[in-house]
Amino acid sequence: MSNRFLLMGQDADLINRLERLSKQASWSFDRVTTPTGLVVELEHEQPAGVWWDLGAATLDTAIATMTLIRPQVQGPITIFTTKMTDRIQRKLYQARVDDVIAFPFDDRVLRALIAQRTWLYQHMQAQMPKAPAKATAAQVITIGSWQVDQQNYQVKKAGSLVELTPKEFQLLSYLIAHRNQVLSRDQLVNGVWGYDILNTSRIVDIHISHLRDKLEDDPHYPVHLLTIRGFGYKLAE
Template identity: 30%
Template sequence: MTKVLLVEDDPAIRLAIAESLVNENYTVDEVSSATEAFKKVTNENYDLILLDLILPDMDGMELCKKLRDEDIRVPIIMVTSRKDEIDKIIGLEIGADDYITKPFIMRELLARMKALLRRVSFDSGKLSKYSFGNISVDFKKFEALKDGKPIKLSATEFRVLHYFIQHEGEVISRDKFLDDVWGYDSFPTTRTVDNFILSLRKKIEDNPAEPKHLITVYKIGYKFIK
């Protein structure tokens, strides 16, 4: 069974989400603080983390960054009542894989969870290792090197890079990119999509302002060049 860590400090919300997930045959561990969550994640294996942004001891974004800094690649969906676009951009840039805003219906959360789990379990058999420029990637091990040194990519960033490599030289529209990679319109604006790509460029390009691999095609989308 898929094992989920639910990090939510509101008892009523935590109970409601947990009961819904159990009814969908998920195994759920519940914690109410970032400290408890970090201990759980570093000692147990999880398939997905539902992370509330506002926690009593540490901001959810800070916890997300801490997990990624520890090279913990468990997919993370941030859950919050904040509606500011900047929060969404920051959350994705520090390693969150998706973002859902309260109030939401459980069907939407379940759909996002299933889509995210499907994305991170993509078949890398046809493309397990790949190198371009000074970057080398092992998609089976979820490892990436730049100039021989490890770089930290989220599960979604590996997925995005895998997708671009598979479509090398093709111009990918933003709509097709969202549909193929995310499976639904999880990003409300083009600006958020562009910021996600910018974040990935910062990790793999020598000069993100003048990218050589992840190229923007004006008014259309993107293409990958080896």
């Protein structure tokens, strides 16, 4: 199983300490510097866990982002903060983070804590039964040369399999469910991500661009994933 984590933060001291700790524990981590960057990165990688420096964003932004990503992060979420209060802890735990760590902290205790949390998530995932599902004809939807298998989460273009991230597939499925309708960016983010997040337009635009790159014959002149200027997007059959 993966031992690669994802860090959102810019504090040099925290980065150095986590680098030393990771080296000792045979872990590694990628770093992003914005909440939006974290959300986008999670579409391409399922990390062993998420580390978040509260000094790099406001508490409200942290809570909004945690609520957004919690369903898709299959590992522990650890928050680091220089200011520990009952209110901060209460709100973050309500957003389903696993641990709130205050500076200064003991590296050895932190290493043991993260190892225990990671083991617990991996152990629980290993115990979950996996039942293969079969698609029926009604669950395979055709849009032009695309075939979207919503039961098995597969997309084919002209018979060739196209690799989509989970969120790209969810966005495509949402557009299919509302095909030929104009949807605003707010409608898309609420329907797909399920939460009002910052930089909404950027998140939606990035994922639409990725879908066009993978599915349209010419991403610059899309036939199905259309931009309706001043309103949003539409999936045209």
